[in-house]
Amino acid sequence: MKIPQWADVLEAHSRISGLVHRTPVFSCRSVNKIAGCEIYFKCENFQMVGAFKFRGATNAVLSLDSAFAEKGVATHSSGNHAAALALAARNRGIKAYIVMPETAPHIKQAAVAGYGAQITFCAPTLEARETTLERVVSETGATFIHPYNNFDVVCGQATAARELIEESGPFDVVMAPVGGGGLLSGTAISVKSMQPQTMVIAAEPVNADDACRSFKTGVLQPPLKPNTVADGLLTALGPLTFAIIRKYVDDILCAEEETIIRAMRIIWERMKLIAEPSAAVPLAVILENREIFEGKKVGMILTGGNVDLERLPF
């Protein structure tokens, strides 16, 4: 398996830099006081489509040879990756085919359609998603862009941590949440390439702790009925992201649901930032493990801000 090297990240960064926002880094005294450490938030909620996913999708779309590109790209997702891929494809002037469960919220369908993607609906099961995607790919010749278990996607996600370190580093610790592991593996590559002495600590909900179990056992573990407010972190690691995480990540720590909600509220109230629940998981891990982070300088990827305002957890 080919693992991205630092040179691949640098290449990705120059490839996407005209299309992707260089998002700001925020720090907040009152949050630091609550957390007992000094945190620098890389605000990917301000990224295009409201999430870091646009980095990886853009790099993947731009990395395609033109013979492949002209047939378009495809994926199955109802979340941020679908919107990110749709916009990245539009920016290159190619088609995006998105397979979505027919139960996906209307607002997400509208966002993806608004970027000009062609949506194919399927039953809300993983099997239906996969068979529908296979059919779409064979009919169109489009290239499947996996949301995280993809070399170019990982390289794109890695650029957020690079910018964070350039702007506010060096750090004692850099943190990211982990779902499928695309952001975490990219983050780890950037951190260990730029500052090998910096710890990389991932954050995961206790109620969706498959990455933590995989990391501790060294064997890829399936998710066991994950059920968390952090709906961006329900997916399982892939072989590529797991390999990178085993190589570069120092630890994966878990947080309880009520702490995740409390952390999210702290970010909203104290920082005036709209952050999605998944983005609050690293702060929740700090709140539950103060002794580990006490007095440290921590860089943190605030992953996104796509929240349904009708269904806030507080």
Added chain:
Amino acid sequence: MKIPQWADVLEAHSRISGLVHRTPVFSCRSVNKIAGCEIYFKCENFQMVGAFKFRGATNAVLSLDSAFAEKGVATHSSGNHAAALALAARNRGIKAYIVMPETAPHIKQAAVAGYGAQITFCAPTLEARETTLERVVSETGATFIHPYNNFDVVCGQATAARELIEESGPFDVVMAPVGGGGLLSGTAISVKSMQPQTMVIAAEPVNADDACRSFKTGVLQPPLKPNTVADGLLTALGPLTFAIIRKYVDDILCAEEETIIRAMRIIWERMKLIAEPSAAVPLAVILENREIFEGKKVGMILTGGNVDLERLPF
């Protein structure tokens, strides 16, 4: 009546600059598309205490001679000015006496107390506030810092527009909401001093339109049972702010409640910023008067982000 000059604003700016955040200016393509113009938001929701009020309060506190300062400062408010004055006083190491209605939300009491201010509660009427404040002032010798009808407060508020123009100007129009008029009059002084050709257009809720009526008639009008979601804009102009507004402001336009709520939601969903309802009134005015702003470059003070998450209007 002594009206602040540009030199007074410059002096205020250098006086407060070490204590006050130079807040970022944000622009958002999808908001621009919805609004039909190019808007630059000066993000005072990221200011200390979560609102622009900290600029004016800090300037007023730092402008006091030490003989006055050592007796402290006082005001009556349950809102952002109370928190701003409390923190500004603490920063100078002097006392702040805040008169607050006993019905003020617990969270606001806690914020003011957290900054070390001494709170005196009173009945929730204007008369009770004023008599209680008079008593506190006569007992302590503290200086009353009016929330807006105060020379130094106006000079402090003016610094936000100066930074906005320096960073992203020139503009065709600069907008601010109007309640008591401290922010608006300061904004107008900065705009007309830096770029006299730029229009200054204020925004007010239809349901609290006393500033608009005062402006149109040339006579200070009382508020008539104001009732708006924009709870920062319930107050009436003072003689000082009215004089400045008559001299420098080009127009005051009003927006309906439902448009204010829609504008607030657009800022939350598209920009991922927590903005209080008052901060959304200028965008609401644009949405109701597209023909006036079509294609223009607009600077806008996003006043603050102190919102009760339990009582969102959507």
